[in-house]
Amino acid sequence: MTLRLSVDMMGGDRAPESVLAGAALACEKHPKLHMHLFGDMSVVEPLLRTHLTLAQRTTLHHTDEVVTNNMPPLTALRTLKRSSMRLAIEAVADGLCHAVVSAGNTGAYMALSKIILKTLDGVDRPAIATTLPTLKGPCLALDLGANIDCSVENLVQFSVMGEVLAQRILGKPKPTVALLNVGSEELKGHAVIQQAAQKLRAIKFLNFIGFAEGDDLTCGNVDVIVTDGFTGNVALKTIEGCARLIMKTAHQNFMKSWRGKLGYLIARPAFKAIQHAMDPRLHNGAAFLGLRGNAIKSHGGADAVAFANAIDVALRMMSEKQSRLIGDEIEMKLKEI
Amino acid sequence: MTLRLSVDMMGGDRAPESVLAGAALACEKHPKLHMHLFGDMSVVEPLLRTHLTLAQRTTLHHTDEVVTNNMPPLTALRTLKRSSMRLAIEAVADGLCHAVVSAGNTGAYMALSKIILKTLDGVDRPAIATTLPTLKGPCLALDLGANIDCSVENLVQFSVMGEVLAQRILGKPKPTVALLNVGSEELKGHAVIQQAAQKLRAIKFLNFIGFAEGDDLTCGNVDVIVTDGFTGNVALKTIEGCARLIMKTAHQNFMKSWRGKLGYLIARPAFKAIQHAMDPRLHNGAAFLGLRGNAIKSHGGADAVAFANAIDVALRMMSEKQSRLIGDEIEMKLKEI
Numbered sequence: 199m200t201l202r203l204s205v206d207m208m209g210g211d212r213a214p215e216s217v218l219a220g221a222a223l224a225c226e227k228h229p230k231l232h233m234h235l236f237g238d239m240s241v242v243e244p245l246l247r248t249h250l251t252l253a254q255r256t257t258l259h260h261t262d263e264v265v266t267n268n269m270p271p272l273t274a275l276r277t278l279k280r281s282s283m284r285l286a287i288e289a290v291a292d293g294l295c296h297a298v299v300s301a302g303n304t305g306a307y308m309a310l311s312k313i314i315l316k317t318l319d320g321v322d323r324p325a326i327a328t329t330l331p332t333l334k335g336p337c338l339a340l341d342l343g344a345n346i347d348c349s350v351e352n353l354v355q356f357s358v359m360g361e362v363l364a365q366r367i368l369g370k371p372k373p374t375v376a377l378l379n380v381g382s383e384e385l386k387g388h389a390v391i392q393q394a395a396q397k398l399r400a401i402k403f404l405n406f407i408g409f410a411e412g413d414d415l416t417c418g419n420v421d422v423i424v425t426d427g428f429t430g431n432v433a434l435k436t437i438e439g440c441a442r443l444i445m446k447t448a449h450q451n452f453m454k455s456w457r458g459k460l461g462y463l464i465a466r467p468a469f470k471a472i473q474h475a476m477d478p479r480l481h482n483g484a485a486f487l488g489l490r491g492n493a494i495k496s497h498g499g500a501d502a503v504a505f506a507n508a509i510d511v512a513l514r515m516m517s518e519k520q521s522r523l524i525g526d527e528i529e530m531k532l533k534e535i
Numbered sequence: 536m537t538l539r540l541s542v543d544m545m546g547g548d549r550a551p552e553s554v555l556a557g558a559a560l561a562c563e564k565h566p567k568l569h570m571h572l573f574g575d576m577s578v579v580e581p582l583l584r585t586h587l588t589l590a591q592r593t594t595l596h597h598t599d600e601v602v603t604n605n606m607p608p609l610t611a612l613r614t615l616k617r618s619s620m621r622l623a624i625e626a627v628a629d630g631l632c633h634a635v636v637s638a639g640n641t642g643a644y645m646a647l648s649k650i651i652l653k654t655l656d657g658v659d660r661p662a663i664a665t666t667l668p669t670l671k672g673p674c675l676a677l678d679l680g681a682n683i684d685c686s687v688e689n690l691v692q693f694s695v696m697g698e699v700l701a702q703r704i705l706g707k708p709k710p711t712v713a714l715l716n717v718g719s720e721e722l723k724g725h726a727v728i729q730q731a732a733q734k735l736r737a738i739k740f741l742n743f744i745g746f747a748e749g750d751d752l753t754c755g756n757v758d759v760i761v762t763d764g765f766t767g768n769v770a771l772k773t774i775e776g777c778a779r780l781i782m783k784t785a786h787q788n789f790m791k792s793w794r795g796k797l798g799y800l801i802a803r804p805a806f807k808a809i810q811h812a813m814d815p816r817l818h819n820g821a822a823f824l825g826l827r828g829n830a831i832k833s834h835g836g837a838d839a840v841a842f843a844n845a846i847d848v849a850l851r852m853m854s855e856k857q858s859r860l861i862g863d864e865i866e867m868k869l870k871e872i
Contacts, residue, residue, distance in 0.1 A: 268720050333780055343717055346725045380680055380768040383605050388683045388765065412769040413776025428725065429769050431717040432749040432762075436770045439750025440777040446670055447812055448785075451805040458805035465798020468788040475784055 200232050203512060204295035206286040207237025208264040209302020211499045214242050217301060220496075220505025221256075222249035227506070228513060231255065234289050236282040238262060261285055265306045267498065274306035275313065283307060287314045290491040297492035297516035299483075299508050301500050307493070308344045308486060315491035318525050320532030322349075324488035325356045326427065326495060327363060328511075330437065331475065334418030338364045338373075341424075342484055343431035353377065353394035353424055354401075355532060359487045360422040361404055362527045367514060373421035376410035378429060384408070390426075401535050441476045479504035483511030490525060492516045537569050540849060541632035543623040544574025545601040546639020548836050551579050554638060557833075557842025558593075559586035564843070565850060568592065571626050573619040575599060598622055602643045604835065611643035612650065620644060624651045627828040634829035634853035636820075636845050638837050644830070645681045645823060652828035655862050657869030659686075661825035662693045663764070663832060664700060665848075667774065668818065671755030675701045675710075678761075679821055680768035690714065690731035690761055691738075692869060696824045697759040698741055699864045704851060710758035713747035715766060721745070727763075738872050778813045816841035820848030827862060829853045 205221055207214040214237055221233055232255050235242060239260040246253045263281040265274040278284060283302050289295040291314045300307050308324065317324055325341035340360050345352060357375050364373035377395055379387040384395075386409060398406040410420050415433060425433070452458035462469060474480065478497075482504040486493040492515045496508035515521055542558055544551040551574055558570055569592050572579060576597040583590045600618040602611040615621060620639050626632040628651045637644050645661065654661055662678035677697050682689060694712050701710035714732055716724040721732075723746060735743040747757050752770060762770070789795035799806060811817065815834075819841040823830040829852045833845035852858055 268722070270722060331780070333783055346717065378769060380683065380765055385605070385607060412772025412774075413779070415773055416776040416780040425769075428717055429766055432715060432766050432770055433773045435749025436752055436773045437749075437777050439753040440774045441781060442750070443668070443670055443753040444778060444781045444809075444813060448805075448809050451808045451812075452802055454808075455805065458802045461798040461800070461802020461805065463798070464801060465789060465795045468785075468792065468795035468798065471788045471791075472781075472785050475788075476781060 199230065201228070201230055201513060201516060202232050202234065202295040203509065203516070204234045204236065204286045204289035204298040206283045206298065206300035206302055207235050207242050208282040209300040209307070210496065211267070212501065213301060215245060216501050217505055218242065218245050218249065218252070219502030220500065220509065222252040223502055223506035224509035225252045225255055231513070233257070234259060234295055236261060236286040236289070238264070259285060265303050267303050269303060269306060271303070271305040271309035274303065275309050284310050284314070287311055287493065290493065291315055297494060297512040299494045299496060299512050301496035301498055301505060301508070304343055304495060307495060311486050311489055311493040315489040315493065318488055318490060319529045321355055321359070321488035321528065323352055324486050325359060326484045327360060327487045328434070328481070328484035329368070330415055331481065332416050332418030336368060337415060337418060337420060338368060338422045339415060339425070339430060339434070340487060341427040341430050342434050343427045344486070345427040348390065348426035350390055350393045350397065353390065353426070354397050354535070355488070356424045357398055357404065357406065357422070358531050358535065359528050360424055362524055362531065363485070363487060364422045366520060366524050368421060370421050372405050374405050374407045375422040375424065376407050376414065376420045378423050378425035378433070379409035379411065382409045382411060403531065403534065438478045441478060445473065445476060480507055483508030485511065485515055488528065492521050537567055538565070538850060538853060539569050539571065539632040540846065540853070541571045541573065541623045541626035541635040543620045543635065543637035543639055544572050544579050545619040546637040546644070547833065548604070549838065550638060552582060553838050554842055555579065555582050555586065555589070556839030557837065557846065559589040560839055560843035561846035562589045562592055568850070570594070571596060571632055573598060573623040573626070575601070596622060602640050604640050606640060606643060608642040608646035611640065612646050621647050621651070624648055624830065627830065628652055634831060634849040636831045636833060636849050638833035638835050638842060638845070641680055641832060644832060648823050648826055648830040652826040652830060655825050655827060656866045658692055658696070658825035658865065660689055661823050662696060663821045664697060664824045665771070665818070665821035666705070667752055668812065669753050669755030673705060674752060674755060674757060675705060675759045676752060676762070676767060676771070677824060678764040678767050679771050680764045681823070682764040685727065685763035687727055687730045687734065690727065690763070691734050691872070692825070693761045694735055694741065694743065694759070695868050695872065696865050697761055699861055699868065700822070700824060701759045703857060703861050705758060707758050709742050711742050711744045712759040712761065713744050713751065713757045715760050715762035715770070716746035716748065719746045719748060740868065740871065775815045778815060782810065782813060817844050820845030822848065822852055825865065829858050
């Protein structure tokens with residue numbers, strides 16, 4: 199079956215060049231992929247000449263309108279009826295594509311996705327979810343930036359949504375779920391988190407284990423970690439920054455002495471493996487969870503490799519069966535609570 | 536001049552053993568240090584026999600009462616009048632000691648410090664501050680867990696407090712100050728952070744540069760990063776967890792092949808240097824900023840090396856002149872705004 203992917207060519211700091219190069223990489227990797235590219239064709243078409251494989255498996259959709267990074271979501275929603283972002287999302291709503299990927303303005307992308315794709319029954323607000331590498335396999339974390347202020351109900355819904363996604367994509371029948379907090383003791387945290395924990399403890403089907411702390415995001419003791427979009431976004435970017443700091447510190451230390459340089463040369467494959475494991479580009483791509491359709495957000499600063507990885511995430515989610523199952527289960531479980 | 540340090544022997548997951556061992560390490564390192572140890576002497580005294588240097592430079596203060604990790608701050612405040620934590624703080628208020636260090640219950644320690652040491656004029660709530668290693672020298676971050684919910688005024692005061700501390704301990708005459716947020720664009724974040732930014736922009740003496748993101752905590756582009764205690768605590772622990780993940784992943788990768796092992800052996804000094812730079816124990820110790828007296832918080836899980844490092848932090852803050860200057864400047868600047 200051909201997988202049809204919709205791509206917003208104009209979103210992201212390095213669009214459309216990196217987006218196009220990323221789409222081209224993904225096309226080389228996935229022979230069954232067909233792309234629908236939305237954007238300013240006066241810029242995109244000339245670039246496409248150097249990407250022959252992509253050019254052969256692409257349908258182009260021209261539009262002049264672009265959602266910029268600084269544009270308030272409401273402006274993107276109300277004034278731009280033909281932005282590349284909006285048209286790319288509509289392609290999923292219309293059934294033309296199985297999923298959409300954009301590296302553009304997160305707030306606008308989420309607002310448009312919510313309006314165009316609609317939320318699942320029982321979901322008040324979608325959340326941004328991604329898997330993080332840990333010492334013991336991936337940990338699913340949400341929300342990573344869609345909802346700056348979260349209510350008790352939001353956190354409860356995110357927990358159920360996260361549980362279902364972890365079952366499907368991590369293959370864990372009974373994933374553990376925890377709320378991110380400043381301590382694991384029951385009394386810790388603010389009122390919203392306290393009340394959310396109380397409600398989650400009462401949900402029988404959920405394997406809710408209480409509170410997780412910042413270091414649990416990478417230690418692998420919890421399968422699903424739920425938080426508000428403010429904290430989640432800061433934590434995610436903190437991990438990226440920390441990884442960069444350590445890799446650079448390591449490199450500087452090895453290059454300081456001849457022993458370091460020699461050891462580096464000999465152990466080069468091991469260094470490459472670590473760089474690969476920690477490369478934030480290979481963890482790029484987060485799902486908007488809770489929508490009637492697959493929308494994937496790429497980091498705004500994504501280069502070609504990173505954008506191609508976001509497409510990989512989309513492919514993992516976009517099989518029709520898979521995404522319908524996830525949606526159905528979320529709706530069923532939210533009805534139960 | 537002899538520096539007199541007050542130590543809560545009963546606080547922390549590994550107390551009193553690790554606390555005592557840490558105090559002993561610090562004593563070996565700092566010949567002018569005299570310790571006042573507060574705690575259950577039936578446990579502490581026998582342990583002291585193996586630490587002769589410390590034993591010679593120590594005054595013991597017995598008490599049976601202990602603030603446990605799970606105790607609500609109000610209980611510690613109202614029912615325990617002779618806890619080791621309280622007596623250790625009182626030693627600073629009474630002028631017996633120049634600073635106090637505890638690895639115990641953070642909430643109780645902060646509440647007791649606030650009541651006993653009192654806050655500086657203009658400071659509504661003290662904050663927990665520490666320096667983080669970055670690619671370009673240390674970054675001062677606060678609040679790291681004292682205040683779960685923060686008002687606009689709290690964030691503004693933290694910014695001024697952070698500026699003064701950075702001037703004194705980082706030696707930066709005009710440190711840059713930023714608020715931690717989910718994006719650097721002016722429109723990002725919730726109402727409190729938006730209003731705080733507006734007020735900070737209006738403070739003429741402050742080098743406020745707007746919003747920082749999670750990765751700025753470790754990239755070194757900002758001298759002082761201000762946030763609420765919830766986000767700050769999660770970010771701090773996220774850094775710790777991430778560092779652990781990378782160091783362990785690295786070790787596993789090197790041990791997988793003979794080339795890795797050989798390279799590791801040859802470049803051992805470089806590895807050790809990196810481990811040292813990233814060792815969370817050597818970054819242990821955070822200051823309660825905004826009080827009329829020096830109170831330093833050690834991580835609850837601190838071992839001897841980590842606790843000794845918290846004492847180092849105390850020593851940096853505790854010269855009478857230094858801490859009075861910091862306090863005076865904070866009061867003066869808060870009056871100006």
